[in-house]
Amino acid sequence: MKQSLETTSKVSLPIKRYTIDKYILEALKHLYPKGAICDLGCGDGDRVISLCKELNVKGYGFDFSQKAIVSAIRQAKKHPEVSSCFIADDISDIKEEWPEVEVLIQTLTMLRLSLNKNYVKIFENYKRNFPNMKYFLVFDMIASKTHSALNELLKSSHYEFYQETTFPLSNSRLWIFKNKNFQDNCLR
Ligand SMILES: C[S@@+](CC[C@H](N)C(=O)[O-])C[C@H]1O[C@@H](n2cnc3c(N)ncnc32)[C@H](O)[C@@H]1O
Numbered sequence: 342m343k344q345s346l347e348t349t350s351k352v353s354l355p356i357k358r359y360t361i362d363k364y365i366l367e368a369l370k371h372l373y374p375k376g377a378i379c380d381l382g383c384g385d386g387d388r389v390i391s392l393c394k395e396l397n398v399k400g401y402g403f404d405f406s407q408k409a410i411v412s413a414i415r416q417a418k419k420h421p422e423v424s425s426c427f428i429a430d431d432i433s434d435i436k437e438e439w440p441e442v443e444v445l446i447q448t449l450t451m452l453r454l455s456l457n458k459n460y461v462k463i464f465e466n467y468k469r470n471f472p473n474m475k476y477f478l479v480f481d482m483i484a485s486k487t488h489s490a491l492n493e494l495l496k497s498s499h500y501e502f503y504q505e506t507t508f509p510l511s512n513s514r515l516w517i518f519k520n521k522n523f524q525d526n527c528l529r
Pocket residue numbers: 381382383384385388403404405406409430431432433447448449450453
């Protein structure tokens with residue numbers, strides 16, 4: 342039984358990723374990023390590496406799992422054509438500044454978070470951690486109650502709603518928020 346579940350997960354994960362990544366790539370293409378893309382909760386780094394390869398930009402990935410970061414670095418070595426950097430850190434408490442980052446993405450990690458007022462601080466901190474961030478893309482499978490809570494938290498953190506796409510998967514959405522603080526002339 343265990344073996345068949347593992348086999349199912351090995352097969353379903355790439356299918357899920359392929360489906361999601363296709364939409365994320367399309368959305369990103371319309372944002373014309375020139376700076377780096379950063380994946381918060383990047384797991385094995387596969388997504389950010391493939392997106393950056395397609396878009397020809399640098400990639401960053403953060404994950405608090407050392408195991409995930411080791412896999413991501415291993416994955417990055419297989420793609421020397423993509424400039425990437427993976428950091429083991431807690432995305433709710435990033436301390437440093439990463440000025441190269443223009444787009445933040447966060448996929449399938451909100452589900453794990455208990456969304457509360459602390460998130461206003463976390464989302465505001467992202468603006469300090471990524472001072473040239475223009476867009477914040479969130480993909481997740483969450484119920485409408487959590488969806489409204491997340492929208493409110495991002496609004497309170499002064500992100501401006503830009504676009505939302507729903508998917509033929511249950512409770513799946515890709516939201517794009519704009520960083521209201523961003524001055525267009527900062528980056529270029
Ligand atoms: C469900 S996985 C999703 C991985 C990847 N984003 C994807 O879409 O396939 C959630 C990831 O977020 C990471 N994560 C969750 N909370 C985190 C936190 N506070 N700081 C850093 N990483 C976190 C986990 O270690 C895990 O790799």
